[in-house]
Amino acid sequence: xxxxxxxxxxxxxxxxxxxxxxxxxxxxxxxxxxxxxxxxxxxxxxxxxxxxxxxxxxxxxxxxxxxxxxxxxxxxxxxxxxxxxxxxxxxxxxxxxxxxxxxxxxxxxxxxxxxxxxxxxxxxxxxxxxxxxxxxxxxxxxxxxxxxxxxxxxxxxxxxxxxxxxxxxxxxxxxxxxxxxxxxxxxxxxxxxxxxxxxxxxxx
Amino acid sequence: xxxxxxxxxxxxxxxxxxxxxxxxxxxxxxxxxxxxxxxxxxxxxxxxxxxxxxxxxxxxxxxxxxxxxxxxxxxxxxxxxxxxxxxxxxxxxxxxxxxxxxxxxxxxxxxxxxxxxxxxxxxxxxxxxxxxxxxxxxxxxxxxxxxxxxxxxxxxxxxxxxxxxxxxxxxxxxxxxxxxxxxxxxxxxxxxxxxxxxxxxxxxxxxxxxxxxxxxxxxxxxxxxxxxxxxxxxxxxxxxxxxxxx
Numbered sequence: 001x002x003x004x005x006x007x008x009x010x011x012x013x014x015x016x017x018x019x020x021x022x023x024x025x026x027x028x029x030x031x032x033x034x035x036x037x038x039x040x041x042x043x044x045x046x047x048x049x050x051x052x053x054x055x056x057x058x059x060x061x062x063x064x065x066x067x068x069x070x071x072x073x074x075x076x077x078x079x080x081x082x083x084x085x086x087x088x089x090x091x092x093x094x095x096x097x098x099x100x101x102x103x104x105x106x107x108x109x110x111x112x113x114x115x116x117x118x119x120x121x122x123x124x125x126x127x128x129x130x131x132x133x134x135x136x137x138x139x140x141x142x143x144x145x146x147x148x149x150x151x152x153x154x155x156x157x158x159x160x161x162x163x164x165x166x167x168x169x170x171x172x173x174x175x176x177x178x179x180x181x182x183x184x185x186x187x188x189x190x191x192x193x194x195x196x197x198x199x200x201x202x203x204x
Numbered sequence: 205x206x207x208x209x210x211x212x213x214x215x216x217x218x219x220x221x222x223x224x225x226x227x228x229x230x231x232x233x234x235x236x237x238x239x240x241x242x243x244x245x246x247x248x249x250x251x252x253x254x255x256x257x258x259x260x261x262x263x264x265x266x267x268x269x270x271x272x273x274x275x276x277x278x279x280x281x282x283x284x285x286x287x288x289x290x291x292x293x294x295x296x297x298x299x300x301x302x303x304x305x306x307x308x309x310x311x312x313x314x315x316x317x318x319x320x321x322x323x324x325x326x327x328x329x330x331x332x333x334x335x336x337x338x339x340x341x342x343x344x345x346x347x348x349x350x351x352x353x354x355x356x357x358x359x360x361x362x363x364x365x366x367x368x369x370x371x372x373x374x375x376x377x378x379x380x381x382x383x384x385x386x387x388x389x390x391x392x393x394x395x396x397x398x399x400x401x402x403x404x405x406x407x408x409x410x411x412x413x414x415x416x417x418x419x420x421x422x423x424x425x426x427x428x429x430x431x432x433x434x435x436x437x438x439x440x441x442x443x444x445x446x447x448x449x450x
Contacts, residue, residue: 033270036323059305062312062315066312066318067345069319070322070341070344071345073322074338130365
């Protein structure tokens with residue numbers, strides 16, 4: 001294969017960007033920042049895919065990941081304990097297990113990259129990647145892709161239903177109220193009622 | 205080769221972006237004047253004067269903003285406008301980048317614009333800017349949905365994801381006639397994405413200019429420029445059929 005040196009330089013820069021922003025996902029202290037660092041990482045991978053002549057998949061990566069990370073950031077802010085997202089918080093937990101899992105996955109992937117024998121079958125120069133991808137998606141593999149899509153969709157809906165049952169301050173059907181500032185006190189953060197006759201009446 | 209494929213397209217995009225953004229600002233000034241709003245003496249110099257004034261102003265700060273995201277967001281929005289413009293076919297031969305998947309690339313520019321506008325409001329760490337940011341996300345996701353239908357609508361008859369093919373497919377019959385809804389919907393999306401005029405809901409007056417409420421000086425200039433610039437590819441994309449029949 002002959003290609004300009006610019007492709008190599010671009011690949012190295014993009015690969016560095018992907019790895020560094022991927023590392024920042026775990027080093028940052030905010031859920032919104034973590035989502036968008038992940039987005040940067042995916043965009044870098046998408047451009048690498050365009051360099052590899054996967055023009056549709058690379059560009060599709062941009063808009064899919066942009067919407068996905070945006071929605072993910074919103075959902076995390078909605079469901080997590082720290083609603084603002086700009087406040088610093090610890091983003092990682094189960095340190096020992098995750099370090100072990102990370103090292104194991106790295107070793108496996110590195111072994112695949114180094115030891116596997118990749119097929120050497122150059123494609124004809126006039127192949128149209130967009131058309132062949134469309135034929136693949138809506139041809140023989142349609143059943144697989146469609147059933148995977150349905151499974152993913154039901155999983156997403158199921159996860160939202162299961163996790164939204166319990167709100168930030170307790171189960172939904174019991175009426176969730178923020179805890180009091182003192183033990184057993186009135187819920188915190190409620191608007192103060194304007195009644196002249198003394199005695200506060202809060203709606204519980 | 206490097207002159208034809210790199211330098212000239214980049215120059216073309218930059219020139220069209222700057223001239224287009226300037227014309228958008230002039231038009232905006234003229235429309236504001238026609239609607240009876242306070243206006244400068246000359247619509248032609250007013251945008252330049254305001255830009256020069258913003259350049260000399262101090263860029264203000266809020267309490268503990270996300271500095272990098274806050275300063276990057278306007279620049280990224282401008283970059284997205286440039287990317288969007290880079291796939292616009294100006295004439296049958298004058299196309300900065302005739303990417304095979306340019307229709308999809310325009311869709312991704314819209315999706316990434318949502319991210320960048322959210323980031324602009326979120327990173328300021330200010331109440332009104334944050335409300336503007338969340339408001340735009342809710343709207344932006346619906347704009348993307350409408351825009352996808354319009355883009356699929358132009359891609360299907362062309363049997364291609366390439367804007368030059370989309371234009372070529374309109375030789376016989378313009379898309380405006382084939383899909384009368386496409387043009388108005390796309391114009392609405394264009395206005396919504398740049399939150400211009402009646403669809404200015406992210407930087408609106410009721411939020412004291414929303415995501416831009418805490419931005420002044422050069423960053424504000426870049427943000428204003430980027431908004432005007434984003435309107436250019438949105439408008440240019442629909443101008444394309446007019447020469448297709450010729």
